[in-house]
Amino acid sequence: DTEVTQTPKHLVMGMTNKKSLKCEQHMGHRAMYWYKQKAKKPPELMFVYSYEKLSINESVPSRFSPECPNSSLLNLHLHALQPEDSALYLCASSQAGVPPQHFGDGTRLSIL
Amino acid sequence: KNEVEQSPQNLTAQEGEFITINCSYSVGISALHWLQQHPGGGIVSLFMLSSGKKKHGRLIATINIQEKHSSLHITASHPRDSAVYICAARSQGNLIFGKGTKLSVKP
Numbered sequence: 001d002t003e004v005t006q007t008p009k010h011l012v013m014g015m016t017n018k019k020s021l022k023c024e025q026h027m028g029h030r031a032m033y034w035y036k037q038k039a040k041k042p043p044e045l046m047f048v049y050s051y052e053k054l055s056i057n058e059s060v061p062s063r064f065s066p067e068c069p070n071s072s073l074l075n076l077h078l079h080a081l082q083p084e085d086s087a088l089y090l091c092a093s094s095q096a097g098v099p100p101q102h103f104g105d106g107t108r109l110s111i112l
Numbered sequence: 113k114n115e116v117e118q119s120p121q122n123l124t125a126q127e128g129e130f131i132t133i134n135c136s137y138s139v140g141i142s143a144l145h146w147l148q149q150h151p152g153g154g155i156v157s158l159f160m161l162s163s164g165k166k167k168h169g170r171l172i173a174t175i176n177i178q179e180k181h182s183s184l185h186i187t188a189s190h191p192r193d194s195a196v197y198i199c200a201a202r203s204q205g206n207l208i209f210g211k212g213t214k215l216s217v218k219p
Contacts, residue, residue: 037153040212041211042198042209042210042211042212043155043209045206045207088153090153090155092155097205098202098205099200099202099205099206099207100207101157101160102157103147103154103155103156103157104154104155105152105153105154106152106153106154106155108153
């Protein structure tokens, strides 16, 4: 079982919908990450939170809005997405100051 | 040129074969990860190493820091080993991913 839990596993949404992806870890990690992965490509970093504060935003469009309500939870709010945003969204966590160590199973997102 | 290069890109093997996947990197690293990603998407960290060799079950990972090269070996391969294997370099607080090697093990 993965120690980073992501929900939902699959999500299909229209371009006008608002939805959220959720990530949870209880390892006491203070850094959490969102990655986007297109088919047959390596993961691409989107956001990094360190001690519940956004530390890195890799020029991600504003239709993706991250939130870290506490040290165990990381959300990614989605609004007005485009078909090209269809991808696997991976959450990861690590101790602060080191790269990701644990990955979730991902949410497979399809935009109609 | 990518900072982390893997070879081969695709690999098909018969059950029981010995498999080697290679990773070369051009940046300074503090450690190197080998990750496994199944078709469902989840990523599992297999190894993190900064020198020498590590073994876990049928999996062996080696790294040569001077040559900036790492290998992942699978002994007695099995169809359940079919997955994408990703090499990722820890460099300056970031994780730089290779493009992955897709392994298919046929029964």
